[in-house]
Amino acid sequence: xxxxxxxxxxxxxxxxxxxxxxxxxxxxxxxxxxxxxxxxxxxxxxxxxxxxxxxxxxxxxxxxxxxxxxxxxxxxxxxxxxxxxxxxxxxxxxxxxxxxxxxxxxxxxxxxxxxxxxxxxxxxxxxxxxxxxxxxxxxxxxxxxxxxxxxxxxxxxxxxxxxxxxxxxxxxxxxxxxxxxxxxxxxxxxxxxxxxxxxxxxxxxxxxxxxxxxxxxxxxxxxxxxxxxxxxxxxxxxxxxxxxxxxxxxxxxxxxxxxxxxxxxxxxxxxxxxxxxxxxxxxxxxxxxxxxxxxxxxxxxxxxxxxxxxxxxxxxxxxxxxxxxxxxxxx
Numbered sequence: 098x099x100x101x102x103x104x105x106x107x108x109x110x111x112x113x114x115x116x117x118x119x120x121x122x123x124x125x126x127x128x129x130x131x132x133x134x135x136x137x138x139x140x141x142x143x144x145x146x147x148x149x150x151x152x153x154x155x156x157x158x159x160x161x162x163x164x165x166x167x168x169x170x171x172x173x174x175x176x177x178x179x180x181x182x183x184x185x186x187x188x189x190x191x192x193x194x195x196x197x198x199x200x201x202x203x204x205x206x207x208x209x210x211x212x213x214x215x216x217x218x219x220x221x222x223x224x225x226x227x228x229x230x231x232x233x234x235x236x237x238x239x240x241x242x243x244x245x246x247x248x249x250x251x252x253x254x255x256x257x258x259x260x261x262x263x264x265x266x267x268x269x270x271x272x273x274x275x276x277x278x279x280x281x282x283x284x285x286x287x288x289x290x291x292x293x294x295x296x297x298x299x300x301x302x303x304x305x306x307x308x309x310x311x312x313x314x315x316x317x318x319x320x321x322x323x324x325x326x327x328x329x330x331x332x333x334x335x336x337x338x339x340x341x342x343x344x345x346x347x348x349x350x351x352x353x354x355x356x357x358x359x360x361x362x363x364x365x366x367x368x369x370x371x372x373x374x375x376x377x378x379x380x381x382x383x384x385x386x387x388x389x390x391x392x393x394x395x396x397x398x399x400x401x402x403x404x405x406x407x408x409x410x411x412x413x414x415x416x417x418x419x420x421x422x423x424x425x426x427x428x
Contacts, residue, residue: 130268133263133300137187138179140177144174146170146380147172147376148167149373153369155369162200163201164201166196166199167196169196173189173191182237188230193209193211194210208220229249232245232259240263261348273299274297278293282320291318297312306342307340307343309338312335316333327359331357335355335375350379353375354373354375355372356372
């Protein structure tokens with residue numbers, strides 16, 4: 098081997114070794130992780146614009162009927178205090194609601210709480226729920242509900258879990274977490290059946306401080322053999338995306354969609370087709386307020402000298418009764 102050949106081989110070996118070492122370092126480098134926490138200030142008020150659209154088409158005995166609803170409301174959280182344990186105590190209410198409903202063969206019915214003094218028939222419960230405290234929550238930084246107190250009868254107050262749970266530890270992209278809960282439904286033979294549900298979240302990406310989280314709700318208990326139960330849970334399965342501001346510690350927006358078809362819920366020739374969209378968006382004034390330093394809901398260091406909408410449920414089969422564990426149709 099000539100001197101030139103030996104020199105070339107040595108140089109190539111050094112370059113290859115350097116490239117291999119750099120690649121190995123990349124592979125061994127720990128993945129970036131993100132700590133997701135709710136953060137609030139005592140005394141602050143947050144508002145979200147909530148939209149719920151639904152179209153439910155049922156066919157029974159050769160007759161088809163369609164029910165369409167469209168509800169826009171303003172959901173409010175008033176944070177009264179941060180407890181010594183770092184949990185946030187807040188009151189959930191609804192500032193306003195604009196509701197429309199149209200059934201096959203009937204005129205559209207509409208109610209706007211800002212302009213209508215009296216609600217039409219069928220909207221009385223929604224009207225009672227506007228401008229009054231509905232539920233008081235105490236929620237941990239990870240979204241666990243510590244205590245919950247309802248201020249109206251469940252017939253008028255259908256508020257659900259105000260948040261999604263967050264993982265306990267800092268997590269990388271692709272991390273999945275979930276929680277299970279239980280609902281009850283009435284089977285075809287009129288027996289009460291317990292149905293296990295699961296809501297699963299996935300951290301898809303983080304861009305400009307906003308975490309994009311996929312949310313998927315699943316029915317774990319097999320119900321395909323009883324369309325009667327399946328029809329009652331028709332709006333329980335959905336998929337959506339949540340945008341969560343990591344620094345501000347609050348949900349910026351949510352959108353979930355459903356397109357579900359059930360056959361045989363009232364005889365072999367019956368069918369039910371449900372298409373819904375549920376969306377929430379933090380209102381512009383709240384986005385500005387979120388830019389202020391927020392109090393982390395969690396134990397705070399010693400001080401030094403240095404400085405959730407009520408939407409009218411879409412027409413559907415008799416609703417299942419939900420019993421969720423502390424820390425959750427997102428609506």
